[in-house]
Amino acid sequence: MTAAADAAGAAPVFAPAPGAAPLYRMIAAQAGLELRTLLRNGEQLLLTLVIPLLLLAAFSLEPLVNFATGMSRADFLTPGIIALAVMSTAFTSQAIATGFERRYGVLKRLGATPLSRPGLITSKTATVVTVELLQGVLIIAVALGVGWRPSASPAAIVTAPLLIVLGTAAFSGLGLLMAGTLRAEATLAAANLVYIVLLGVGGVVFPLTRFPAAARPLLELLPTGALSTGLRAVLQHGIVLPVGNTVTLAVWALMAIALAMRLFRWE
Amino acid sequence: MSSRKLACVRTGRDAAAAAVEIGGLVKRYGRTAAVDGLSLTAASGAVTGILGPNGAGKTTTIEICEGYRRPDAGAVRVLGLDPIRDARVLRPRVGVMLQSGGIPPSVSPADYLRLLSRFHASPIDPAALLDLVGLAPVARTPYKRLSGGQQQRLSLAAAVIGRPELVFLDEPTAGMDPQARHATWELITRLRAAGVSVILTTHFMEEAERLCDHVAIIDHGALVAAGTPGQLTGTVGQLRFRAEPGLETDALLAALPPASAAKESPAGHYVIEVPGAVDPPLLAAVTAWCAERGVLANSLRIESRTLEDVFLELTGKELRA
Numbered sequence: 001m002t003a004a005a006d007a008a009g010a011a012p013v014f015a016p017a018p019g020a021a022p023l024y025r026m027i028a029a030q031a032g033l034e035l036r037t038l039l040r041n042g043e044q045l046l047l048t049l050v051i052p053l054l055l056l057a058a059f060s061l062e063p064l065v066n067f068a069t070g071m072s073r074a075d076f077l078t079p080g081i082i083a084l085a086v087m088s089t090a091f092t093s094q095a096i097a098t099g100f101e102r103r104y105g106v107l108k109r110l111g112a113t114p115l116s117r118p119g120l121i122t123s124k125t126a127t128v129v130t131v132e133l134l135q136g137v138l139i140i141a142v143a144l145g146v147g148w149r150p151s152a153s154p155a156a157i158v159t160a161p162l163l164i165v166l167g168t169a170a171f172s173g174l175g176l177l178m179a180g181t182l183r184a185e186a187t188l189a190a191a192n193l194v195y196i197v198l199l200g201v202g203g204v205v206f207p208l209t210r211f212p213a214a215a216r217p218l219l220e221l222l223p224t225g226a227l228s229t230g231l232r233a234v235l236q237h238g239i240v241l242p243v244g245n246t247v248t249l250a251v252w253a254l255m256a257i258a259l260a261m262r263l264f265r266w267e
Numbered sequence: 268m269s270s271r272k273l274a275c276v277r278t279g280r281d282a283a284a285a286a287v288e289i290g291g292l293v294k295r296y297g298r299t300a301a302v303d304g305l306s307l308t309a310a311s312g313a314v315t316g317i318l319g320p321n322g323a324g325k326t327t328t329i330e331i332c333e334g335y336r337r338p339d340a341g342a343v344r345v346l347g348l349d350p351i352r353d354a355r356v357l358r359p360r361v362g363v364m365l366q367s368g369g370i371p372p373s374v375s376p377a378d379y380l381r382l383l384s385r386f387h388a389s390p391i392d393p394a395a396l397l398d399l400v401g402l403a404p405v406a407r408t409p410y411k412r413l414s415g416g417q418q419q420r421l422s423l424a425a426a427v428i429g430r431p432e433l434v435f436l437d438e439p440t441a442g443m444d445p446q447a448r449h450a451t452w453e454l455i456t457r458l459r460a461a462g463v464s465v466i467l468t469t470h471f472m473e474e475a476e477r478l479c480d481h482v483a484i485i486d487h488g489a490l491v492a493a494g495t496p497g498q499l500t501g502t503v504g505q506l507r508f509r510a511e512p513g514l515e516t517d518a519l520l521a522a523l524p525p526a527s528a529a530k531e532s533p534a535g536h537y538v539i540e541v542p543g544a545v546d547p548p549l550l551a552a553v554t555a556w557c558a559e560r561g562v563l564a565n566s567l568r569i570e571s572r573t574l575e576d577v578f579l580e581l582t583g584k585e586l587r588a
Binding site: 113 | 333334335355358359360361363365367368369370371372373374378381382383385386387388389391395399425427429430431432457458460461462463
């Protein structure tokens with residue numbers, strides 16, 4: 001396209017023809033780019049895939065920790081690793097990515113496009129869910145390989161995903177709250193710190209039963225403890241719905257999302 | 268039928284309506300008013316330049332028009348609509364180039380433009396646009412590894428890919444080398460030819476003089492002058508020459524029409540300014556005066572003031588934060 005072509009009477013390339021694309025197309029495009037960016041980022045892959053899978057394989061195959069739970073190591077670990085995977089994707093990875101998007105003005109610039117803010121949040125959620133599905137496939141494959149034998153009621157087909165959805169909502173709310181209020185560097189540091197701490201005290205690889213009796217109910221009130229304990233109840237103990245853990249996650253989700261909606265600053 | 272008219276028909280737009288109308292705009296940050304009672308109008312289908320020193324309120328004004336900030340007082344209409352209340356309707360119709368940033372560092376120009384093209388109903392083809400702004404050779408290079416000028420050109424491409432009716436360009440040529448600047452000027456000229464309204468800010472007076480149909484000079488958040496570049500620069504004629512330093516300019520003035528001014532600045536560079544334009548009798552009077560004294564007027568030039576002269580006269584020469 002050249003100026004000569006313009007003059008020749010063809011519609012100029014810049015002739016106004018404004019209009020928004022359908023919402024689903026915008027969301028798919030945004031989520032697609034976010035997903036490709038995440039999958040190309042080594043640190044993010046380490047966080048969301050390598051660490052959970054390594055922990056699962058290593059702690060299942062070698063008696064590094066005496067779980068003393070009466071369960072096989074793979075049976076104890078798998079629900080905890082699923083909880084860790086949800087936290088790493090919905091919280092840590094999303095907080096860091098969004099924090100830097102805010103710092104680089106990416107969120108501000110997107111605010112001037114036809115993609116609305118609810119559309120952007122939907123894209124981010126779609127990205128998180130897609131990564132979680134990928135994590136789920138890999139974790140289940142490795143878990144079955146190292147001897148995981150779930151012992152769940154048929155209702156687990158609904159209640160385990162329900163717990164994961166609530167956990168994802170809670171962690172996403174917390175991650176976006178952090179990313180939308182702190183500086184990007186502070187978010188990076190804090191999100192990683194929270195990840196390490198909750199990996200330690202969230203019932204992921206160290207059973208909550210090994211902590212002092214007084215601390216245990218408190219640790220189960222943390223989102224990671226609630227998710228790992230709840231998933232373990234559903235997947236290994238045949239419990240249909242661990243009500244306490246479910247309510248805990250729902251409360252975290254509501255509080256975190258409400259706060260994020262109030263406090264998130266886009267630039 | 269001009270392409271601009273065609274564009275009006277295509278978008279059902281009222282050609283008479285202004286692209287942007289600002290009246291009595293006030294925006295305060297704490298106790299300082301970044302914009303302090305600014306009023307200006309940008310005509311539809313024209314290139315309007317907002318000029319002003321750093322801190323004059325240019326970016327704040329543009330960002331209010333883009334719907335990023337809420338004014339404390341005053342009225343702003345963009346394409347006849349409210350930038351915040353009607354944001355959903357305006358976003359597809361308005362292209363935005365921020366002063367800096369906004370593009371993810373690890374994303375390539377090709378990926379970024381493809382993303383934005385998916386947000387619009389009838390976008391420009393991303394590959395064609397990359398070609399147009401000279402980024403085809405670096406289409407797959409991450410944004411963070413592009414030069415400053417390449418980053419600016421990607422940002423410009425992102426502003427126009429959705430085929431908007433109106434674009435806001437905040438310092439579009441900052442950090443560009445002369446080649447990139449000229450390419451950008453050509454692109455803005457083509458936007459205008461296609462019927463797109465352009466509002467830009469710039470520090471380059473030459474850019475404003477070349478590109479803009481209309482300029483508004485603002486300082487301390489208020490309008491200090493507005494008009495076509497010709498209107499702003501054409502009020503004073505200049506005659507410049509070089510000669511030995513220390514000529515008696517007072518004696519020269521006595522030989523010239525009243526209301527003329529003559530000064531030597533720097534030494535050996537003489538400037539004579541008259542209201543309106545330099546005319547043949549004035550030229551004759553100056554050269555006659557020189558001839559009487561045996562002075563050879565070197566590099567004698569007749570010109571009008573540049574926009575930069577007008578700008579400095581209106582906004583002063585002291586440095587801004």
